Amino acid sequence: MKPYFIGVAGPSCAGKSYLAAHLAEKLDAALFHLDSYYCELDHLSMVQRAHYNFDSPEALDSELLLQQARELYDGKVIERPIYDFTTHTRTGRTQPLAPHPFVIVEGLFALHWEELRRLQGTKVFVDLGEQTCLERRIERDIRERGRTRESVLEQYHTTVLPMARQYVHPTRSFADLVVTGDDDISREVEAVLQHVRGGATQPR
Numbered sequence: 001m002k003p004y005f006i007g008v009a010g011p012s013c014a015g016k017s018y019l020a021a022h023l024a025e026k027l028d029a030a031l032f033h034l035d036s037y038y039c040e041l042d043h044l045s046m047v048q049r050a051h052y053n054f055d056s057p058e059a060l061d062s063e064l065l066l067q068q069a070r071e072l073y074d075g076k077v078i079e080r081p082i083y084d085f086t087t088h089t090r091t092g093r094t095q096p097l098a099p100h101p102f103v104i105v106e107g108l109f110a111l112h113w114e115e116l117r118r119l120q121g122t123k124v125f126v127d128l129g130e131q132t133c134l135e136r137r138i139e140r141d142i143r144e145r146g147r148t149r150e151s152v153l154e155q156y157h158t159t160v161l162p163m164a165r166q167y168v169h170p171t172r173s174f175a176d177l178v179v180t181g182d183d184d185i186s187r188e189v190e191a192v193l194q195h196v197r198g199g200a201t202q203p204r
Contacts, residue, residue, distance in 0.1 A: 003100060008020045008124045027193075030098070040089060041089055053163070057109050072097065078097050125171065125174075
């Protein structure tokens with residue numbers, strides 16, 4: 001039996017990680033975070049890194065991401081990179097991730113690449129209003145990434161929102177189900193699990 005992959009996509013701060021964490025707890029699943037695969041930017045100055053477009057699919061090392069997703073699907077242990085969002089560089093260390101019966105692929109572009117979608121038995125899109133996403137983003141980036149409110153707003157309107165409209169929102173059409181991102185989490189989890197139960201019974 002191949003691992004059962006669940007894709008969880010959606011715009012920034014819509015609630016993807018929250019849903020993925022609750023699903024992982026219910027299923028004892030491995031979490032495959034796409035945020036680990038941002039490209040190395042140590043060749044750029046800190047000023048250049050601060051103005052880099054992190055909200056395009058090209059910001060991720062898709063070659064490594066897809067390779068390691070396939071290896072995990074094939075039952076191999078992977079060494080995923082560890083990314084430091086305060087310096088916008090990889091730490092040089094890796095974290096082993098072993099195959100599990102269930103693997104949750106979580107990130108902006110979890111439904112972007114066809115090769116990645118083909119691995120997924122259940123595809124979920126977390127939808128949420130733009131204003132709520134922005135408010136959550138401001139709070140998170142100030143608390144966790146040492147950002148100022150002004151820098152968060154500038155980035156959001158320059159790249160986050162335009163790229164979401166161009167690349168993220170269109171992947172909603174690939175989803176097997178859509179959840180709102182601000183509903184009761186137990187209901188969202190159960191909706192996903194109902195689809196998983198049906199898909200996991202099929203030969204893979």
